[in-house]
Amino acid sequence: MAEKKSGDTAHLYDSKTVRSSAPSRKKLAGNAGIGTEIPKDAVPEIQIPSFVESLLGGPLVPKMKFLPPDKMVQNLQLAVYGILIALAFLTLIVSPGAGTVWYMLTGSIGVATTVQVVVIALATITGFYGTFRRDGRYLLISNVFFILAILRFASSKVALSFDPFGLADRPFLLSSLVVVYAVFLIMYIEIGNGVLRYSMLDTSIRTNEVYVMNPGKIVGKYHRALVLNPIISVVLATLVLSANTILPALVGVLSSNTAQRLEESVELTSVYGVALGTLFVFIVTGALFALNLPTHLQRYRETRDE
Amino acid sequence: MLGSLAVAMYLLGLTLRNSQLVTIAVVIFVILTWAALFGGHADVASSGRRSEEFTGEEGMALGNVSAMRKMSSARLFEDGELSVTLRMQNHSGLAKILEVRDRVPEVMRIKSGSNYILMELGPRRETFIEYTVECPLRGFYSLGPVAVRMQDAFGLFHREKELHVYNDFLVFPKMEDLKETFVKSRVPKIFTGAVNIRQPGPGSEFYSLREYFEGDSFRAINWSAYARSGKLMVNERERDAVSDVIILVDSRSVAETGPVSRNALVYSTRAAASLAKYFLGRRDSVGVIVYGDEVVSVDRDTGKKQLYVILTKLAGAVAKGNTPLQVVVNRILPHINKGSPIIVLSNLEDDPTIINALRDFRARDFDVTVLSPSSLEFEFDAKRLDRTGYEVLKTERDVLIGELRGLGVNIMDWEPDMLLSTALAGARGF
Numbered sequence: 187m188a189e190k191k192s193g194d195t196a197h198l199y200d201s202k203t204v205r206s207s208a209p210s211r212k213k214l215a216g217n218a219g220i221g222t223e224i225p226k227d228a229v230p231e232i233q234i235p236s237f238v239e240s241l242l243g244g245p246l247v248p249k250m251k252f253l254p255p256d257k258m259v260q261n262l263q264l265a266v267y268g269i270l271i272a273l274a275f276l277t278l279i280v281s282p283g284a285g286t287v288w289y290m291l292t293g294s295i296g297v298a299t300t301v302q303v304v305v306i307a308l309a310t311i312t313g314f315y316g317t318f319r320r321d322g323r324y325l326l327i328s329n330v331f332f333i334l335a336i337l338r339f340a341s342s343k344v345a346l347s348f349d350p351f352g353l354a355d356r357p358f359l360l361s362s363l364v365v366v367y368a369v370f371l372i373m374y375i376e377i378g379n380g381v382l383r384y385s386m387l388d389t390s391i392r393t394n395e396v397y398v399m400n401p402g403k404i405v406g407k408y409h410r411a412l413v414l415n416p417i418i419s420v421v422l423a424t425l426v427l428s429a430n431t432i433l434p435a436l437v438g439v440l441s442s443n444t445a446q447r448l449e450e451s452v453e454l455t456s457v458y459g460v461a462l463g464t465l466f467v468f469i470v471t472g473a474l475f476a477l478n479l480p481t482h483l484q485r486y487r488e489t490r491d492e
Numbered sequence: 493m494l495g496s497l498a499v500a501m502y503l504l505g506l507t508l509r510n511s512q513l514v515t516i517a518v519v520i521f522v523i524l525t526w527a528a529l530f531g532g533h534a535d536v537a538s539s540g541r542r543s544e545e546f547t548g549e550e551g552m553a554l555g556n557v558s559a560m561r562k563m564s565s566a567r568l569f570e571d572g573e574l575s576v577t578l579r580m581q582n583h584s585g586l587a588k589i590l591e592v593r594d595r596v597p598e599v600m601r602i603k604s605g606s607n608y609i610l611m612e613l614g615p616r617r618e619t620f621i622e623y624t625v626e627c628p629l630r631g632f633y634s635l636g637p638v639a640v641r642m643q644d645a646f647g648l649f650h651r652e653k654e655l656h657v658y659n660d661f662l663v664f665p666k667m668e669d670l671k672e673t674f675v676k677s678r679v680p681k682i683f684t685g686a687v688n689i690r691q692p693g694p695g696s697e698f699y700s701l702r703e704y705f706e707g708d709s710f711r712a713i714n715w716s717a718y719a720r721s722g723k724l725m726v727n728e729r730e731r732d733a734v735s736d737v738i739i740l741v742d743s744r745s746v747a748e749t750g751p752v753s754r755n756a757l758v759y760s761t762r763a764a765a766s767l768a769k770y771f772l773g774r775r776d777s778v779g780v781i782v783y784g785d786e787v788v789s790v791d792r793d794t795g796k797k798q799l800y801v802i803l804t805k806l807a808g809a810v811a812k813g814n815t816p817l818q819v820v821v822n823r824i825l826p827h828i829n830k831g832s833p834i835i836v837l838s839n840l841e842d843d844p845t846i847i848n849a850l851r852d853f854r855a856r857d858f859d860v861t862v863l864s865p866s867s868l869e870f871e872f873d874a875k876r877l878d879r880t881g882y883e884v885l886k887t888e889r890d891v892l893i894g895e896l897r898g899l900g901v902n903i904m905d906w907e908p909d910m911l912l913s914t915a916l917a918g919a920r921g922f
Contacts, residue, residue, distance in 0.1 A: 280512065285510075333497065336512075336513075336516065337501075337504070337513070338508070338510050338512055338513060339508060340508065340510065341508050341509040341510060342509075342510055342511075342512070343511050343512075344511060344512045344515070345512075361511075361515060364512055364515045364516065365515060365519055367516070368515065368516040368518075368519035368520065369519055369523075371516070372494070372519065372520060372523050375494070376646050379647070380646075380647075383647060387610070390608075394602075394606060395606070395608060396606060396608040396609065396610055397605070397606035397608070397609050397610070397621075398609070398610045398611070399609060399610070399611035399612070399619065400611065400612050401610075403589075403612045404589055404610060404611075404612055407589065407645050408645050410645075411644075411645035411646060412645075415523065415526060415527070415645075415646070418526055419519060419522050419523045419526060422522045422526065423515075423518055423519040423522045426518050426522060427515055427518060456509065456511070457505065457506065457509045457510065457511040457514055458509075460511055460514050460515065460518065461506055461514060464502075464514070464518050464521070468521070468525075471525055471529075474529075480528075480529060487585065487586050488556060488584035488585055488586050489584070489585060
């Protein structure tokens with residue numbers, strides 16, 4: 187420590203003062219109190235995903251270096267806020283306390299309902315905060331809370347917490363409500379991720395890391411997907427879930443009696459009917475993939491102008 | 493994640509006969525399937541595999557994308573700029589949204605433009621991506637491959653491909669413009685040049701006066717001296733001649749001690765390039781020996797072509813191995829002319845044979861100049877060496893330098909901020 191004050195190294199070399207490089211640099215470095223270890227700034231920061239993070243597809247970086255959000259990200263944030271409110275409301279409706287994991291644990295409908303409301307509230311709050319701060323950790327917590335809220339550990343048809351419109355008497359509308367709920371859930375997850383993705387892209391654009399050619403077309407495609415995909419999904423999901431209606435209708439062409447028996451079949455109107463419809467649809471889809479239809483379709487689209 | 497969630501919900505729903513869970517799972521499945529089939533390009537969605545793993549037609553969407561690259565130059569000097577034009581072509585009838593990243597060596601800096609582009613490439617269209625990179629360090633480099641990525645709008649599925657388009661280029665060490673090196677040969681050669689070799693002969697510099705002999709040119713008579721002495725005296729001039737200059741560059745692994753852009757090897761190669769340019773400009777014959785894990789030599793020669801050969805070797809010098817200087821000396825001693833100037837560029841570290849090797853040179857009357865970029869200074873400046881360690885090592889280094897100076901070696905402890913010309917002048921005692 188003594189040499190730091192005076193710069194005299196005489197005590198080290200039998201009273202011989204050693205002169206070396208320019209004093210300013212030496213003084214600066216000498217006063218820094220450095221050791222022989224590798225300086226911290228020489229080691230790059232590496233984000234290694236934990237086991238849980240690797241399941242989610244990558245590391246959750248706690249502090250993204252996001253610049254202030256651009257207009258598109260702000261619009262996406264507003265969309266998330268809107269969807270979040272709707273989702274919270276729908277979750278509250280379609281997930282009554284009975285049948286939840288809290289009910290299984292406590293056995294009390296009152297406690298279960300309270301916990302359920304708290305979980306939905308937490309999901310909403312963390313979702314708002316995560317979206318506002320553009321922090322993937324809070325969005326992930328929000329997603330997990332929403333999934334916990336919807337998980338039901340009871341054999342049941344669709345049940346509602348409260349039913350101001352009398353949907354319980356109209357099965358089609360009831361299942362449509364669940365479909366709409368599911369679409370909202372997925373769109374919430376998707377647009378929440380979109381906020382992060384487009385924030386990163388916007389940061390990269392502004393730091394000149396990436397150049398976007400004709401951004402209008404690229405963003406336009408995403409906007410179209412945000413509108414079209416939910417609509418198409420609702421229609422397709424409704425078709426898949428209407429197997430118990432469609433199958434009897436198809437069979438009815440051949441035999442009206444069999445069709446009537448099918449309509450009255452308990453199995454077909456229960457969850458197994460939904461499973462049967464799903465199985466049927468996905469067997470068809472799987473067959474399309476097995477026949478390499480996407481590639482043939484792609485080839486047709488790629489070469490049709492030649 | 494969504495897929496796993498859907499499967500879990502679906503199975504749980506079936507097990508518990510809970511139609512609500514099954515319904516939600518079905519909706520997730522539908523969205524994923526739709527995105528896979530139609531949301532993006534089919535072959536992006538149909539498989540998570542990389543396209544080069546395909547041998548068939550499955551990689552069609554990216555298979556129809558090609559890239560070509562054009563560079564402004566294949567050779568440039570350190571701190572030079574390289575303009576790159578990447579031409580991306582879409583041969584298919586479909587527009588594609590592509591992320592394109594042209595891989596640039598890590599040490600390069602993007603000066604203008606961008607090597608990472610997100611774009612929509614129309615059907616049967618092409619586009620040009622232009623950017624400029626700054627090349628701060630010498631070496632052999634390669635641009636490429638071009639990484640191309642496509643994904644669906646929601647980013648659920650993506651596909652990547654590397655287009656193996658490579659362009660090699662060479663960055664030469666930058667050179668300092670030297671006016672004088674103070675290095676002269678005492679050995680004449682056949683061809684006259686611009687170097688004084690301290691012997692009388694045809695040249696431009698005054699050497700001495702002598703008496704007039706028959707056959708001497710009248711133009712050489714010094715009339716003032718004649719007036720003083722009463723004898724005809726003529727001016728003798730110092731002989732100009734081509735000399736052999738040998739430059740030894742230390743590229744052992746220890747030469748790279750210090751930051752990437754500031755270490756002994758970087759300084760040595762720049763100095764060697766500058767010296768080679770200077771001596772070749774004087775019509776000297778210059779040879780370079782780079783030693784690291786092996787001894788790489790460029791035979792003595794003159795001219796611009798030789799400079800290019802030397803620069804190429806210096807550009808490719810990699811810090812590797814630990815060949816002692818004595819091995820180099822033993823190998824080259826029989827092949828160099830006695831008395832030739834020898835310039836050694838080394839940080840003088842981790843080589844116990846240095847003293848003996850330079851003693852061998854001096855014993856044979858070679859004019860040895862050592863420029864020693866100090867790795868200690870580089871390490872100390874980068875705060876990787878504490879003060880005490882620095883002082884101890886510095887003392888050891890000073891002792892070694894003193895010992896070499898005692899052998900008659902012209903040596904200079906070359907500190908990082910010192911110009912090459914200053915270091916040379918210091919080495920020669922100016």
